[in-house]
Amino acid sequence: LSTFDSNSYISRLNRNEAGLPPDTFFLKMFAMAQEVTEKSSGAFDITVAPLVNAWGFGFKNRETITEQLIDSLRQYVGMDQLRIEDGCLIKKQAGVMLDGSAIAKGYGVDVAAEYLESLGVKNYLVEIGGEMRSLGLNAKGSSWRVGIDKPDFDQFNGTRELQMIINLSGASLATSGNYRNYYMEDGKRYAHIIDPRSGYPVNHSLLSASIIAPTCMEADAYATACMVLGLDSGKLLVESLPGIEACFIYHGEEEYQVYCSPGFPLDEESGN
Template identity: 50%
Template sequence: MANTVFNNTHINSLQSFSKRHGITILILSIFLASCNPTKSYVSNQGAIYGTIYHLTYESPNGKDVQDEIEVEMQKLNSSLSTYDPEAVISKVNKNEEVVLDDYFLTVFNRAMEISEITNGAFDITVAPMVNVWGFGFKNKEQVTQELIDSLKTITGYKKIHLKDGKVVKDHPNTMLDCSAIAKGYACDVVANFLREKGCENYMVEIGGEVVAYGENAKGKAWSIGISNPKDDEFLVNQSLKAVVKLPSKALATSGNYRNFYVEDGKKYAHTIDPKTGYPVQHSLLSSTVLADNCMTADAYATAFMVMGLEKSIELANSVEEIEVYFIYSDEDGNYKTYASNGFKSHLVKEN
């Protein structure tokens, strides 16, 4: 059997786990699988969280466990989807009595940690600010300083905390949205499930976020492609900016591949700063983060899109648990890249 290549995974999540402050995100994932008589690999794909997932795993006895995996993913959805009125997070947002499950607590606690490390660049209360601007800033004419000031009173990660097993809010109208971390965590949940099933080699990809462990059916490290930003409205003509080997690591990308504006010949990302309520102005177009778990990679990738290139490089160099790869626009509007030293060791090729 020939190698199977999955690509063109275009993330435009508008449903339960819509991502990145309304930003379109793109990552191309390459999954190498083949028929090998000494190993039995299973591949699954489907729709979840408003995006597409791909799984490839060496399953004991060749058993396909897709149905069981989807049950696990739906459990997470019942905890963290703001589109499900009965989900734990929805009841928290409505100030209803609810028992916080392990999914919610794991994500909430990690989100608070990364919010503190990034000085609020990552913030699970920012959704109202993002929504008021609209996708691509389509509502910008309706945004006033008075409106932003009113939203500031209900946003900010320091306005929420856990006490006696409950989320306590400084303001009852504060809303939580974990979409910028939950999809990465979903990859971790599926990966943990596969390990419990005895799978020693696997790749889990949900909407461009990836967890890989061991090797593919060809006995090599899993390879993931990061797309090259292009001014291509329909994303038809695409190429890879880099290919990354992913032995026993997680990878997440946040970026603006179509959703940016040009001023004086320079491209700027459409991203809202949770602290100001206004768009940031910097040249970072894509941030890719390597970490031991995808929840962490996912959150940092989002935070870096708020922070911009210089601050992101400074922070990334101080956080030992991550490695980074940034695509940005220089003063002439050309695409440039930055890779941390640890990330460079994972690069297979770069265009």
């Protein structure tokens, strides 16, 4: 599922190799991607790769951005560009490319967690790059306690401060933010969260979205969808999804503000 592995299914598909039957891993990821795309009204879309590449956040070199370039690339974006036929994934146009980075890491957590469960493990915390899934209790017999970072645009100061601590058990957590992967140009900051609908990096008050969901794949994808939608539309999306909770950190008038949905599992002992 990695675009940085030249032998992965997605990489071969992006090179337009013919007759590639998708494996079980891809089909499961693809089904979830379709669902999240539909429920988020296109805010999440794995066909965003041409735009991500153009802005310099993908697996190809950054291009000189013009309105004409973005308009030309948007024709390749949209889940309607893909269909599964006779056991193969078919692209409507050769220029369609996939980027699973906003869902694949979460799916990897699920695969590891489900393997542990198949072995009869009843207490675990699986974490890959900040995305995690847990079950049962920790070694002290307590709920798993995990931290959510406070947004910090200084990538090189070597420090990390937690915004809050939560209890996580029998659920998954994924966070998406625009404060780590970005570049500055002509005094303007361009973050890696690209809106598939407009073709441009998002520019709003939301700094990070942390999502609790039954699976980490869901949490991962919906975290990205909320980052694209922004604070108000992100709240509406979460409210429409049973079993999904969210914590949004955003720019207030003078400092960071925090919104948590009613069921978000804050750790009361930590003073959140």
